[in-house]
Amino acid sequence: MKLRNKTIVVTGAASGIGAEVARLARFEGATVIGMDRTEPGLTLDGFISVDLGQPASIDAAVAQLPQRVDALCNIAGVPGTADPALLARVNYLGLRHLTEAVLPRMPAGGAIVNVASILGAEWPERLALHKQLAAVRGFTEGQAWLDAHPVPADTCYQYFKEALIVWTYVQSQKWFLQHSVRMNSVAPGPVFTPILGDFVSMLGEERVQRDAHRMKRPAYADEVAAVIGFLCSDESRWISGVNLPIDGGLASTFI
Numbered sequence: 001m002k003l004r005n006k007t008i009v010v011t012g013a014a015s016g017i018g019a020e021v022a023r024l025a026r027f028e029g030a031t032v033i034g035m036d037r038t039e040p041g042l043t044l045d046g047f048i049s050v051d052l053g054q055p056a057s058i059d060a061a062v063a064q065l066p067q068r069v070d071a072l073c074n075i076a077g078v079p080g081t082a083d084p085a086l087l088a089r090v091n092y093l094g095l096r097h098l099t100e101a102v103l104p105r106m107p108a109g110g111a112i113v114n115v116a117s118i119l120g121a122e123w124p125e126r127l128a129l130h131k132q133l134a135a136v137r138g139f140t141e142g143q144a145w146l147d148a149h150p151v152p153a154d155t156c157y158q159y160f161k162e163a164l165i166v167w168t169y170v171q172s173q174k175w176f177l178q179h180s181v182r183m184n185s186v187a188p189g190p191v192f193t194p195i196l197g198d199f200v201s202m203l204g205e206e207r208v209q210r211d212a213h214r215m216k217r218p219a220y221a222d223e224v225a226a227v228i229g230f231l232c233s234d235e236s237r238w239i240s241g242v243n244l245p246i247d248g249g250l251a252s253t254f255i
């Protein structure tokens with residue numbers, strides 16, 4: 001994995017998948033700058049405290065970044081047990097705002113990796129809506145569109161992971177053609193991190209039991225981190241606009 005001499009920004013670096021990506025990228029020789037609302041308990045090359053649900057906080061954080069950022073890993077997120085308005089801001093609107101603000105610092109060959117979820121797999125059922133939202137530029141404008149097109153609270157986690165996958169699809173090729181910056185998403189199945197229990201509460205025992213028989217086990221965070229690291233590396237330089245499942249085969253059982 002070629003990450004030497006790359007500067008990589010990792011959101012959600014204080015916990016779970018983000019912490020594992022930060023650890024792996026540093027081991028592979030990258031300079032890693034973490035962004036999180038929580039102070040991380042691991043060694044980083046830089047840390048910027050940010051609330052990814054607030055555009056002003058995001059702008060202040062981006063202003064502290066170095067001029068060159070080779071890769072951005074959008075990993076921070078809140079589970080479906082969080083307040084739906086917060087979830088929309090952190091998991092989708094803030095992620096887009098951060099990405100658009102970091103893009104001017106990314107050189108040709110740069111890479112963006114968005115962490116979606118297996119729970120976004122039903123994006124084709126709402127494709128027209130997700131494409132409309134993807135076409136709305138700006139945090140405030142996106143918020144206004146959502147006010148006019150309310151999302152059911154009980155499935156808002158799934159909705160915004162679907163929306164993230166669709167935004168990745170529709171936006172990635174524009175940026176690859178214009179800036180030679182690649183953007184991909186990954187769709188992990190269940191992962192052993194502190195929010196795994198929230199997913200069990202959100203989905204209910206019946207769905208959890210249904211899926212439990214179709215998979216070997218939840219992933220370990222380092223198994224997800226290795227794939228994100230690969231998508232940041234030069235070895236994946238011809239992969240763009242992809243949503244890659246990292247789920248031990250679980251999604252293949254949905255057809």
Ligand SMILES: NC(=O)c1ccc[n+]([C@@H]2O[C@H](COP(=O)([O-])OP(=O)(O)OC[C@H]3O[C@@H](n4cnc5c(N)ncnc54)[C@H](O)[C@@H]3O)[C@@H](O)[C@H]2O)c1
Nearest residue numbers: 012014015016017036037051052076077117188190191193
């Ligand atoms: N754990 C799973 O089973 C699973 C499965 C599929 C996808 N995911 C996705 O993976 C990503 C990482 O989740 P994880 O499992 O490592 O969870 P985690 O809770 O261990 O890590 C999430 C991190 O995001 C940070 N964060 C949350 N809100 C923030 C905000 N407003 N501003 C700044 N930082 C904020 C948290 O402080 C935390 O460090 C999320 O996007 C999640 O939706 C997780």
